[in-house]
Amino acid sequence: MWIPKWQRDKERGVDSPVPTQAVSNEEFIPRQQNAKQKEWEQLIGELADEKSKKLGMQRRDFMRSSMGMATAFLASNMIYGPNWEVDAAETLEPAATEDKFPKGEYFIVDVQTHFTDGVAIGFRNATFIRNMDFDLKDDADAYSFTNFVKEIFFDSETSIAVISGVPGRETNKNLAGKVLEGRDRRGGILPSWLMSQRKEELNEMAGGTRAFCQGNCAPNHYWNRQENAPDFPQLFEQMEREVKKYGIDSWKWYCHTDPGRSGDGFRMDDEKMAYPFFEKSKELGLNVFSVHKGFSAQSRTLGHYAHPGDIEKAAKDHPDLTFIVYHSALKHGPGEPQFRRDGFFDPTTGDFEWHAELMKIKERNPEMSNVYPEIGSSFGLLAIAHPVMCQHLIGKNVKYFGADHVVWGTDCLWWGSPQWVIDAMKRFQISDELCEKFGYAKLTKEDKAKIFGLNAAKIYGFDVNERLKAIPRDSLSDLKSAYLHRGGQPDNAAQGWVRGTA
Amino acid sequence: MKQFGLRLILSVLIVSLELAVAPLQPREQQDLDPAQGGEDHVGQPIPPYMTGDECLFCHRDIGKSWPTNPHQLTLRPALPDDPSSTLLSQLSGGDELLEQADFLMGGQRVARALKRSAKYGRLELSLARAFPADASSNEPQQSAKDSLDPVWHASHFADRCAGCHCTAVDAQNRAFSSVGLDCYVCHGVVDLNHTKDTRQVLLSTKNQPAKQVAAICGQCHLRGGHSKSSSLPYPNTFVPGDNLFRDFQVDLSEQNIQSMVPIEWHIFENVRDIVVLGREQVTCLSCHQVHGNDVFRHREV
Numbered sequence: 001m002w003i004p005k006w007q008r009d010k011e012r013g014v015d016s017p018v019p020t021q022a023v024s025n026e027e028f029i030p031r032q033q034n035a036k037q038k039e040w041e042q043l044i045g046e047l048a049d050e051k052s053k054k055l056g057m058q059r060r061d062f063m064r065s066s067m068g069m070a071t072a073f074l075a076s077n078m079i080y081g082p083n084w085e086v087d088a089a090e091t092l093e094p095a096a097t098e099d100k101f102p103k104g105e106y107f108i109v110d111v112q113t114h115f116t117d118g119v120a121i122g123f124r125n126a127t128f129i130r131n132m133d134f135d136l137k138d139d140a141d142a143y144s145f146t147n148f149v150k151e152i153f154f155d156s157e158t159s160i161a162v163i164s165g166v167p168g169r170e171t172n173k174n175l176a177g178k179v180l181e182g183r184d185r186r187g188g189i190l191p192s193w194l195m196s197q198r199k200e201e202l203n204e205m206a207g208g209t210r211a212f213c214q215g216n217c218a219p220n221h222y223w224n225r226q227e228n229a230p231d232f233p234q235l236f237e238q239m240e241r242e243v244k245k246y247g248i249d250s251w252k253w254y255c256h257t258d259p260g261r262s263g264d265g266f267r268m269d270d271e272k273m274a275y276p277f278f279e280k281s282k283e284l285g286l287n288v289f290s291v292h293k294g295f296s297a298q299s300r301t302l303g304h305y306a307h308p309g310d311i312e313k314a315a316k317d318h319p320d321l322t323f324i325v326y327h328s329a330l331k332h333g334p335g336e337p338q339f340r341r342d343g344f345f346d347p348t349t350g351d352f353e354w355h356a357e358l359m360k361i362k363e364r365n366p367e368m369s370n371v372y373p374e375i376g377s378s379f380g381l382l383a384i385a386h387p388v389m390c391q392h393l394i395g396k397n398v399k400y401f402g403a404d405h406v407v408w409g410t411d412c413l414w415w416g417s418p419q420w421v422i423d424a425m426k427r428f429q430i431s432d433e434l435c436e437k438f439g440y441a442k443l444t445k446e447d448k449a450k451i452f453g454l455n456a457a458k459i460y461g462f463d464v465n466e467r468l469k470a471i472p473r474d475s476l477s478d479l480k481s482a483y484l485h486r487g488g489q490p491d492n493a494a495q496g497w498v499r500g501t502a
Numbered sequence: 503m504k505q506f507g508l509r510l511i512l513s514v515l516i517v518s519l520e521l522a523v524a525p526l527q528p529r530e531q532q533d534l535d536p537a538q539g540g541e542d543h544v545g546q547p548i549p550p551y552m553t554g555d556e557c558l559f560c561h562r563d564i565g566k567s568w569p570t571n572p573h574q575l576t577l578r579p580a581l582p583d584d585p586s587s588t589l590l591s592q593l594s595g596g597d598e599l600l601e602q603a604d605f606l607m608g609g610q611r612v613a614r615a616l617k618r619s620a621k622y623g624r625l626e627l628s629l630a631r632a633f634p635a636d637a638s639s640n641e642p643q644q645s646a647k648d649s650l651d652p653v654w655h656a657s658h659f660a661d662r663c664a665g666c667h668c669t670a671v672d673a674q675n676r677a678f679s680s681v682g683l684d685c686y687v688c689h690g691v692v693d694l695n696h697t698k699d700t701r702q703v704l705l706s707t708k709n710q711p712a713k714q715v716a717a718i719c720g721q722c723h724l725r726g727g728h729s730k731s732s733s734l735p736y737p738n739t740f741v742p743g744d745n746l747f748r749d750f751q752v753d754l755s756e757q758n759i760q761s762m763v764p765i766e767w768h769i770f771e772n773v774r775d776i777v778v779l780g781r782e783q784v785t786c787l788s789c790h791q792v793h794g795n796d797v798f799r800h801r802e803v
């Protein structure tokens with residue numbers, strides 16, 4: 001059941017189902033494992049040895065079971081304090097977990113999932129991945145759509161995935177002025193045309209909605225150099241194409257990137273650049289804007305455009321649009337060197353740089369209801385690196401924006417199947433102490449259900465009850481059962497039966 | 503600076519030792535004509551290329567050191583804690599200047615400020631310069647009164663600097679494609695298929711031909727040259743892989759090299775060795791590691 005590929009180096013005997021060191025997502029840099037994480041890892045190993053012996057099981061099989069996952073969280077509690085809901089009984093008895101956290105209890109919509117256009121991107125082979133003793137396959141297949149289906153839908157409880165954009169833009173015409181189609185439009189590692197094609201394929205295969213897709217087009221992608229302003233005719237042509245032809249369900253903006261060589265990034269509250277885009281999008285009937293905020297260390301010259309400050313005016317001026325703030329605007333991920341430097345977070349207040357400003361925006365504008373913090377990478381990484389700050393993140397998001405405004409995402413499959421992040425959320429709780437001191441509320445099952453999927457369902461406008469009935473009977477679920485029935489395991493499953501990629 | 507001299511001499515010694523033990527190369531009889539052969543893009547539009555945002559999406563290890571890479575920092579947002587801010591703020595009118603500034607340059611030997619222009623691909627350069635106290639003696643050609651003039655100059659940067667401090671300048675209108683130096687200036691047009699075969703990307707471990715390295719680094723580091731076609735002090739639409747010397751004229755004569763300070767001198771000499779004398783064993787990359795934290799590559803001898 002675990003992240004199969006996250007097999008630990010056998011010699012070191014580390015095979016924790018939960019990564020014991022912050023895994024970086026695409027936007028930031030991981031740190032060396034710290035002393036506590038080492039301690040945690042060692043403890044997992046010791047406990048696993050002890051318990052698997054008691055049960056007469058192979059340690060490897062034990063670690064792959066729900067008992068292994070429970071052991072990882074139990075060990076975390078022993079090192080970091082009682083942050084995770086886990087009973088000792090769960091480490092010896094799968095039924096205890098099934099009882100407490102029945103599979104399928106939540107309807108899960110992951111709004112941040114990716115794959116590539118047939119290229120290996122080296123993430124799974126990065127130094128830090130190897131440092132963590134992960135032995136991930138790193139060829140083009142590992143990042144392929146086929147593996148996407150396996151790791152997102154079969155190896156995890158995710159029911160619906162939003163295929164999320166990356167920086168890049170399509171070339172509309174060749175030098176002779178001819179409009180290009182398909183692959184000729186290029187557009188980088190995950191272009192809009194490809195996200196759309198795969199969404200359709202998935203939904204067709206399943207016989208119902210299992211995927212949504214985003215479009216990469218943004219206000220600075222097509223540039224009129226004479227006037228040094230957006231080339232609106234070209235921009236609008238591309239927008240129309242992405243909405244009408246590709247059927248995208250949201251835009252995905254990276255304000256701090258410049259693939260169109262405009263010479264600059266852009267602000268969402270720029271009335272000359274962003275507002276015409278908003279109006280055109282309304283005209284096209286698309287009202288969802290997903291925006292990458294935070295995690296921008298690499299882009300020194302344009303990184304400040306990843307600051308969430310521009311959301312306030314944009315959201316207030318456009319109450320009819322929905323803005324999803326990816327990563328909850330954390331300036332640095334726990335993987336970055338800055339994480340523990342520069343006062344990036346303050347344990348006495350629970351504030352993070354940039355994230356705190358997003359919270360203030362909502363505090364200043366209690367009536368503003370169209371902004372949704374998304375927790376992709378932020379939640380999962382903090383869960384590992386700093387369980388207490390993780391409680392602050394969720395505690396504040398819920399306190400200011402409400403449990404009905406926090407959105408689930410994971411950034412997978414860059415780092416394997418999202419199941420461990422899902423398990424962490426199931427067991428997540430905010431301590432009495434923090435609730436009392438900071439006015440956070442305990443997270444109820446209802447809150448978690450909203451975060452896991454019901455909020456995204458509202459945004460993307462589909463009927464959860466219909467999906468809850470149809471999904472268990474759709475062809476993708478059939479395939480999943482066949483896969484599990486045949487002993488499909490995260491690390492050794494055949495992939496050939498998923499529809500081949502073009 | 504003393505230390506620099508020593509290290510330079512040492513490294514040159516080491517390299518010549520290596521050459522001495524290498525099988526003897528036939529000594530080139532005739533000087534080569536650097537302008538012969540290869541391609542150029544003079545007068546052509548800038549080719550479409552993948553921008554650094556996309557490269558860094560995949561190349562995390564590079565991303566880690568890129569924000570502090572001197573090439574990335576050559577033009578950077580004007581922040582108060584920058585050494586150039588500190589220097590410029592000491593000028594009279596310096597605070598006002600910094601208030602208007604969008605970008606900064608230098609800081610080691612001289613600090614400069616720039617602001618955005620209404621025009622595409624342009625920056626306005628302030629003629630004000632501030633020198634660190636101990637370095638001013640290294641810049642005797644610049645007078646102190648320059649530093650009191652905070653006027654923004656509209657075309658100075660485009661006419662004299664852009665090609666070496668910004669990315670992909672269109673020689674026709676002298677407009678750059680992005681502020682500062684992007685991966686393109688060294689790696690050129692990169693195809694995504696390089697992920698399968700790294701020979702497809704310039705400067706990969708498997709693709710560092712001496713002539714092309716000399717041209718790539720030389721496009722900016724051979725200061726004092728000019729383009730025949732545009733007369734600008736930087737190359738005309740140089741695309742990595744091109745033969746720089748078809749259009750970019752630079753004096754590689756012994757006499758000129760002898761007259762230089764060591765930093766300039768070792769660059770010119772290395773390029774001369776490659777493109778005139780045909781000695782291709784040593785390139786900038788034998789000693790410099792652009793993405794390393796250390797400028798100087800410690801050679802294993």
